[in-house]
Structures are given as structure tokens and as C-alpha cells.
């Protein structure tokens with residue numbers, strides 16, 4: 001019986017230049033090949049290649065055809081995969097690159113937002129079970145029923161790596177990034193932020209969804225579904241990283257992290273008639289234009305009219321304003337307001353909703369810093385406040401001091 005293969009993943013910034021690609025090859029050799037292990041390495045496109053390709057398409061045509069965009073985007077990962085295979089060969093190991101089709105990754109759904117349907121990595125397997133030592137596999141892409149490439153959403157290489165790890169029965173999925181693990185807050189803002197040794201799937205999904213940049217939320221969801229352990233560590237630095245796995249059993253509350261996101265904008269449709277179908281109409285129109293929304297809050301104002309406010313990614317604000325403006329006219333609402341100068345700050349910890357003192361503490365910390373709260377929402381594992389983006393750094397530091405440095 002052959003040994004299982006370890007699945008590794010390197011992100012775009014770790015592969016941004018030829019030197020970095022060579023560094024990655026060295027890393028794969030030192031960490032795995034020199035120890036006699038065979039690996040499948042999933043790669044993102046070099047640096048900001050995907051953004052560059054999207055820009056190229058936008059400058060070429062005003063009609064963005066999802067299929068063509070996807071056929072273009074997948075070339076980014078094909079470049080980095082082939083180059084990494086060459087760099088590994090140069091170190092004296094047998095490496096071969098595989099694109100999404102060659103690696104047997106099937107996807108369904110809309111272009112640019114594909115979902116993995118199945119992974120049948122027969123060619124990868126027979127290469128690794130035979131003479132091959134390294135299979136380099138393109139992240140972010142799969143092939144649909146029509147035989148066309150479909151991409152898996154921005155940051156989708158993490159998902160490809162986890163799915164391939166499940167298919168190849170890897171005992172864990174090693175994700176190398178430009179940070180060396182999952183932290184209690186962004187170390188660029190909070191110098192005392194600590195690296196977490198372990199974080200549960202639940203916490204990590206919440207952190208990713210609320211703006212932490214380390215892992216893509218969908219990939220962690222997929223990992224938790226299949227019990228695939230994820231290990232996050234630096235592609236440059238040595239030293240221990242963070243394990244993402246099922247939760248450790250422990251009673252009591254542990255606030256794990258303070259997470260923030262500056263790339264959001266708030267938009268509100270004011271004075272909408274309080275009748276059935278209004279929200280359905282608004283959010284169908286937003287969905288049709290591909291505008292994802294979060295933190296929807298409807299407030300009852302004056303008897304027969306409501307305000308509906310929500311957050312969108314800052315890059316989608318223009319679209320959202322257009323859709324909301326048209327809709328406000330159509331339903332005779334009072335108007336639309338928006339604010340791009342907002343951000344959100346969240347505290348994350350499993351079981352946080354069972355502790356009634358926590359919201360009060362969070363809001364007191366913010367008010368103690370003179371910070372006004374614009375919107376509030378909570379789930380069983382997090383509380384989020386929308387505040388002015390100029391106050392985010394201050395809020396993150398104060399919340400970290402209070403909840404994670406025991407300054408109570």
C-alpha cells in the first residue's frame with residue numbers, strides 16, 4: 001500500500017516573482033521531499049495576476065462574458081503551476097503540473113462563482129504512485145459539464161487545496177501564506193497580538209467571514225465538513241503555525257480574536273413602504289446584479305414605513321447605489337443613503353452569546369474610546385459593530401486589550 005500524499009498550498013504573494021517561486025521550490029524540498037514524502041502542491045496565480053487579467057478584460061470589452069473571463073483567469077494559475085514544476089525539477093525532483101481538468105476537478109454553477117462538484121485526481125494519483133515526486137495543481141479552477149473552465153470565487157485556491165487533500169486522503173492540508181498563522185488580531189495594528197496554536201473550524205469560519213484575511217471561509221467550511229485538518233504557516237519564516245481543527249472541549253468562554261474589515265460600505269434605503277414583497281424585490285434585484293450583501297438590518301420607523309440598511313463590499317458600492325436608487329423610485333421610497341467611510345470590528349468566540357455581559361463590555365470599550373457605533377449585529381459566535389473606518393485601528397487595539405490581554 002502506498003503512503004498518502006501531503007497536499008500543500010502556496011498563495012499568490014508567495015509566488016509573486018521568479019525568486020519567490022524558487023524559494024517555494026526550496027521550501028517544498030526542505031519541508032517534505034528531503035524527508036522522503038511525496039506531495040501535491042496547489043498554487044494561486046503569481047502576485048496580483050488575477051486582478052491584472054480582470055483589468056485586461058475590462059479594458060478590452062464592456063460586455064463581460066463570464067465564460068470568456070473564466071477561460072482567461074485560469075491561465076494565471078496555469079503559469080504559476082508550470083513555473084513551480086520547472087523550479088522543483090531544477091532541484092533534482094520529478095515534478096509535473098496539472099490544470100483543473102487534468103487534475104479531475106469538476107465544478108458546477110455560475111462562472112466566476114463555481115462550486116466544486118467532485119474531485120477525481122486519477123492522473124495526479126498515478127503520477128505520484130509511480131515515478132512522480134511532486135504534482136503541482138492549479139488552484140481556483142475546475143471543469144464543468146460542458147467541458148469549460150469555471151473559477152471558484154476569489155481566493156478559491158484554498159478551497160481547491162482542501163478538496164484535493166480530501167480526495168488524496170492527505171492527513172492534513174498545509175497552507176503556506178505570507179503571515180505565519182492565525183492571530184488574535186491583525187499584528188500590523190496590534191503589536192501584542194498572539195499567534196493561536198489552535199483554532200476551531202467554527203471560529204475560523206466566523207473570523208474569515210468577518211474580514212480576517214488568512215483563509216477563505218468556504219475552504220474552512222469544506223474542511224470542517226470532511227474533517228480535514230488545516231495547518232497554516234509562513235512560506236518564508238520558520239516556526240510553528242496554527243492548526244485549524246474541530247474544537248477543543250472546554251467549558252467557559254474564550255474570546256479568540258478581534259477581527260476587522262475596512263473594505264465594506266453601508267447603504268440604506270429609507271422610508272420603504274411596510275408591505276409584503278418589498279425586501280424580496282430589493283434583494284432579488286441586488287442578487288441579479290451579483291451584489292452580495294451582509295448584515296441586513298430593517299428598522300421599524302414610523303408605523304407604515306421602514307428603513308432597510310445593509311453592508312456591501314466597497315468595490316460593489318456603485319452597483320448597489322444604482323440598484324437601490326432605481327428601486328427606491330419604483331416603490332416610492334424616501335431615498336437612499338450610503339457611506340463608504342465605515343468599517344466593521346468584531347469579537348469572535350464560540351458560545352459568546354451565552355454570556356450576557358459580553359455585548360455590554362464591548363460597547364463600553366468602544367464608548368470609552370469615544371467611538372460611535374453605527375450598526376450592530378450578533379451571531380452565536382460573534383458580535384460586530386460598524387463604525388467609522390478612521391476609528392478601526394483604535395477599536396481593534398482597545399478591544400484586544402480588554403478581551404485578550406486581560407485588562408478588565
Ligand code: ASP
Pocket residue numbers: 011012044045050051076139140153154155156157158
Ligand atoms: N488567483 C485567485 C485570486 O486571486 C485565486 C486565489 O488566489 O486563491 O482570487
Ligand code: MG
Pocket residue numbers: 011012044155
Ligand atoms: Mg489569493
